[in-house]
Amino acid sequence: MGTSHAKRLFNREIEGAILAAVCDVREDRMVKAREEFGDRVKRFLTIDEFFADADIDGVIIATPHYDHPTLAIRSFEKGWHVLCEKPAGVYTKNVRLMNEAAAKSGKVFSMMFNQRTNPLYQKMRELIQSGELGEIKRTNWIITDWYRAQSYYDSGGWRATWEGEGGGVMLNQSPHQLDLWQWITGMMPTRIRSFCGFGKYHDIEVEDDVTAYVEYENGATGLFVTSTGEAPGTNRFEVAGDRGKLVIENGDLTFWRLRQSEREFNQTFKGGFGEPESWKIDIPVRGKNEQHLGILENWVDAILNGTELLAPGEEGIKSLAISNGVYLSSWLDDWVELPIDEDLYYEKLQEKIATSTFSKDTKKDVTLDVSGTH
Incomplete structure (x- = not known):
C-alpha cells in the first residue's frame, strides 16, 4: 500500500x-x-x-x-x-x-x-442515524470474499505471525469492516464471545477463520463471520431494526421497510398469525467510491x-478494540466484556509470541501488487 x-x-x-x-x-x-x-x-x-x-x-x-x-x-x-x-x-x-x-x-x-468513502455504506449509515430503521435489534456481517492462497502468507516473513503481524484475518483484512460495523450503527459491543480457527486453512499460526457473537447495550445482538479460506466468498451486511431491515450485498442497498413499527404491531395486532406490512425498496445510491x-x-x-x-485517526482504536476482544475471548474460551482488560490482552499476546514454535523465513519479503484487490 x-x-x-x-x-x-x-x-x-x-x-x-x-x-x-x-x-x-x-x-x-x-x-x-x-x-x-x-x-x-x-x-x-x-x-x-x-x-x-x-x-x-x-x-x-x-x-x-x-x-x-x-x-x-x-x-x-x-x-x-x-x-x-x-x-x-x-x-x-x-x-x-x-x-x-x-x-x-x-x-x-x-x-x-x-471504505468510509463508499456511497453504499454512507447511505446505510444515514438511514440508521436518522432513525429511519428505528432501534437496532440485530447486526450480521459475513465477509469471506478475500480468499488468500498460501503464497500470499509466504510473501513476507512478518506475515501471519504473532510476533510479526500480531494477528490474521481480524487484524489484516477485517479492520475496514469492523470500523464500518461500529461507524454505520453508531454502536460498540458491550461483550463478545468468539471462536477462531488458527491456521485452519493455511500453514500459519494466526487465525484465518472467525465467528464472533456480540451483544450491545440496548439488548441488540450481532454476528461477524470472516475467513480467508473460502472460495467463492460472500459479503453481506444486514442490520435489522424495529422499522425494517437494511441489507448491503452485491453492490446494492435494499430496505425492507415496515409500515408500522414491529414493537407497536406486536402489542396491538390481535389476529394471531400475521406480521407488519413490508415494502421492499431498492435504495438509490449516488456518488463515486473514491x-x-x-x-x-x-x-x-x-x-x-x-x-x-x-x-x-482517533477512531482507529474502536475497530481494534473489537478485534482485541475477539482474540481474547478465543484465547480464554469465554465471554469478554468491552472495554477489555488491556494489560491481560498484552500479557496473553506476549505469551503467544514467547511460546511460538512456528518457523518462517523472516528474511523473505516480496512487495505484492495490490491493484484490483480493493
Missing part, C-alpha cells in the same frame, strides 16, 4: 500535495524508488535518518502493524501531520498513547479507512483548509 500511495502523490493525483521523501529499510525498495521517482524524492534507509532529515509536513505510515503507533507518535513529536494505514496498531494499550500524542500535537490525524484517493484528498484538505475528516 505504501507503494500505491507514493505513486499517487508522485503523479500529483492529490491536489496540494507532493511526494517529498520515502523511507524503507529494504535496499531493493530504495533502488526501485530511485528508478520510479528519480532524485527529486529523497530516499531514506533508516527510520532515524528519516526523522532527522526528511523535510516534510505530513507522513503516511504504511508499515507492518506493530510499528504504526510508534512511528505515529514520533511523527507527532516532530510536528508532522499523520495518515496511518489500518489497523491503528496491534493492541489498544499503545494505540491510546498514539491518540494522546495526536491530541497533544494538534496535528491532523487520519486513518486509511477507505476509496484510498478519497481519504488522501480528505486528509490533505483537512491540513490545508480545515475540512472535517471522514476518518479521524
Whole structure:
C-alpha cells in the first residue's frame, strides 16, 4: 500500500500535495524508488535518518502493524501531520498513547479507512442515524470474499505471525469492516464471545477463520463471520431494526421497510398469525467510491483548509478494540466484556509470541501488487 500511495502523490493525483521523501529499510525498495521517482524524492534507509532529515509536513505510515503507533507518535513529536494505514496498531494499550500524542500535537490525524468513502455504506449509515430503521435489534456481517492462497502468507516473513503481524484475518483484512460495523450503527459491543480457527486453512499460526457473537447495550445482538479460506466468498451486511431491515450485498442497498413499527404491531395486532406490512425498496445510491484517493484528498484538505475528516485517526482504536476482544475471548474460551482488560490482552499476546514454535523465513519479503484487490 505504501507503494500505491507514493505513486499517487508522485503523479500529483492529490491536489496540494507532493511526494517529498520515502523511507524503507529494504535496499531493493530504495533502488526501485530511485528508478520510479528519480532524485527529486529523497530516499531514506533508516527510520532515524528519516526523522532527522526528511523535510516534510505530513507522513503516511504504511508499515507492518506493530510499528504504526510508534512511528505515529514520533511523527507527532516532530510536528508532522499523520495518515496511518489500518489497523491503528496491534493492541489498544499503545494505540491510546498514539491518540494522546495526536491530541497533544494538534496535528491532523487520519486513518486509511477507505471504505468510509463508499456511497453504499454512507447511505446505510444515514438511514440508521436518522432513525429511519428505528432501534437496532440485530447486526450480521459475513465477509469471506478475500480468499488468500498460501503464497500470499509466504510473501513476507512478518506475515501471519504473532510476533510479526500480531494477528490474521481480524487484524489484516477485517479492520475496514469492523470500523464500518461500529461507524454505520453508531454502536460498540458491550461483550463478545468468539471462536477462531488458527491456521485452519493455511500453514500459519494466526487465525484465518472467525465467528464472533456480540451483544450491545440496548439488548441488540450481532454476528461477524470472516475467513480467508473460502472460495467463492460472500459479503453481506444486514442490520435489522424495529422499522425494517437494511441489507448491503452485491453492490446494492435494499430496505425492507415496515409500515408500522414491529414493537407497536406486536402489542396491538390481535389476529394471531400475521406480521407488519413490508415494502421492499431498492435504495438509490449516488456518488463515486473514491476509496484510498478519497481519504488522501480528505486528509490533505483537512491540513490545508480545515475540512472535517471522514476518518479521524482517533477512531482507529474502536475497530481494534473489537478485534482485541475477539482474540481474547478465543484465547480464554469465554465471554469478554468491552472495554477489555488491556494489560491481560498484552500479557496473553506476549505469551503467544514467547511460546511460538512456528518457523518462517523472516528474511523473505516480496512487495505484492495490490491493484484490483480493493
